[in-house]
Amino acid sequence: MVQxxxxxxxxxxxxxxxxxxxxxxxxxxxxxxxxxxxxxxxRSTISVHMANLExxxxxKLCSRGRSGFSLTEEGAIIYExxxxxxxxxxxxxxxxxxxxxxxxxxxxxxxSDTICLDERCRFPQVLSEFCRQAPDVFMQFETAPMSDxxxxxxxxxxxxxxxxxxxxxxxxxxxxxxxxxxxxxxSDRHPLFMEEDDDQIRQGLVNCRSVQAGIQSxxxxxxxxxxLQKSATxxxxxxxxxxxxxxxxxxxxxxxxxxxxxxxxxxxxxLPQERSYKLGIAAITHxxxxxxxxxxxxxxxxxxxxxxx
Numbered sequence: 001m002v003q004x005x006x007x008x009x010x011x012x013x014x015x016x017x018x019x020x021x022x023x024x025x026x027x028x029x030x031x032x033x034x035x036x037x038x039x040x041x042x043r044s045t046i047s048v049h050m051a052n053l054e055x056x057x058x059x060k061l062c063s064r065g066r067s068g069f070s071l072t073e074e075g076a077i078i079y080e081x082x083x084x085x086x087x088x089x090x091x092x093x094x095x096x097x098x099x100x101x102x103x104x105x106x107x108x109x110x111x112s113d114t115i116c117l118d119e120r121c122r123f124p125q126v127l128s129e130f131c132r133q134a135p136d137v138f139m140q141f142e143t144a145p146m147s148d149x150x151x152x153x154x155x156x157x158x159x160x161x162x163x164x165x166x167x168x169x170x171x172x173x174x175x176x177x178x179x180x181x182x183x184x185x186x187s188d189r190h191p192l193f194m195e196e197d198d199d200q201i202r203q204g205l206v207n208c209r210s211v212q213a214g215i216q217s218x219x220x221x222x223x224x225x226x227x228l229q230k231s232a233t234x235x236x237x238x239x240x241x242x243x244x245x246x247x248x249x250x251x252x253x254x255x256x257x258x259x260x261x262x263x264x265x266x267x268x269x270x271l272p273q274e275r276s277y278k279l280g281i282a283a284i285t286h287x288x289x290x291x292x293x294x295x296x297x298x299x300x301x302x303x304x305x306x307x308x309x
Contacts, residue, residue: 018049019049019056020053020085021086022050022053023049023061023078023079023082024079024082024086025039026046026062027062027071027079031064031068031069032047032050032064050062059072059075061074061075087156087157090156091156093105103133103136103137103293103294104136104137104294105137105138105292106137106138106139106140106294107130107139107140107159107294107295108139108140108142108157108158108160109139109140109141109158109159109160109161109298110141110142110143110144110149110152110153111143111144111149111161111162111163112143112146112149112163112164113143113237113238114238114257115163115281116141116162118256118281120177121162121178121281122305122306122308125305126302126305127139129301130301134294137294142158145235146163146164146166146215147215149162150163150169150172150284153172153285153286154169156290159285159292159294159295159298160283160285160295160298161283161285162177162281162282162283162284163281163282164180164280164282165282166279171286171287171288172284172285172287173284173285173287174284175282175283175285175299175303176280176282177283178281179278179281180254180255180278180279180280180281181255181276181279182221182252182278183252183253183258183269183270183276184269184275185244185251185258185261185267185268186208186247186267186268186270187244187245187261188266188267188268190208190248192204192205192270198271205227205228205270207229208228208229208250209232209248209249209250210232210249210250211232211249211250212225212230212232212234212252213234213235213240214233220277221252221279223277224252224277228250231249234251237253237257241253241257241258245267254279283302
């Protein structure tokens with residue numbers, strides 16, 4: 001008869017939970033060094049925590065060396081289990097908070113590039129009113145690429161996301177905020193900047209380098225990219241605008257974002273009657289998300305402010 005040795009983890013207390021949080025952060029940061037800033041502890045302390053966790057689990061979770069940080073097979077399984085554990089803990093906390101009359105707990109917002117400072121979103125007004133009526137809610141507001149925002153909402157890592165509307169994913173609710181117009185721009189350093197003849201501009205664009213967002217967009221956007229030589233990608237508007245301002249590239253930017261550079265005489269639109277597309281901006285929430293009063297209250301305030309525009 002084969003003897004199987006079973007190692008029991010025992011009771012999981014606050015200390016184990018803290019070690020698991022360190023492990024989760026290290027994995028999501030891609031290593032010890034990158035996790036230092038997020039955890040606000042030294043690399044040597046992180047190393048001690050990881051060693052203690054591996055000792056308690058009797059498992060080797062990760063490898064470090066010249067090839068970089070990597071999870072072992074067991075570490076990958078433990079990470080997925082830890083991610084589910086903290087999601088369930090957050091579900092429990094949110095459920096308890098939602099049962100109280102007074103709003104409390106956390107509200108996690110995440111926005112794509114430049115949306116949070118767009119006056120049409122009226123975020124300052126919404127946040128001011130939210131903080132006045134829900135002073136006990138701890139708020140976290142971050143920026144991230146569009147695909148990450150969709151994933152974060154679907155996985156329960158954030159409560160409300162703000163993205164350019166480009167596709168409809170099952171499990172998400174889309175709340176329309178406003179519509180953006182994007183035009184093709186070049187800078188005053190580009191040969192086409194002073195060109196007034198549309199035919200010459202069309203011909204010139206064939207040989208121009210263009211910088212594009214680097215993500216799969218809706219069909220309207222894809223049509224506008226036809227005939228442009230894709231020579232670079234830059235997801236964020238700030239980096240894309242920098243590349244266009246260099247004079248080496250042409251590229252699409254939202255009209256409101258490019259306006260100040262146009263006013264300064266540093267950017268101009270190319271073939272605005274032909275080269276433009278509409279981009280809807282939406283807030284997204286989880287269709288089947290847990291009960292969350294701070295999120296629902298924030299969305300009511302947001303929709304009220306949008307309706308007042």
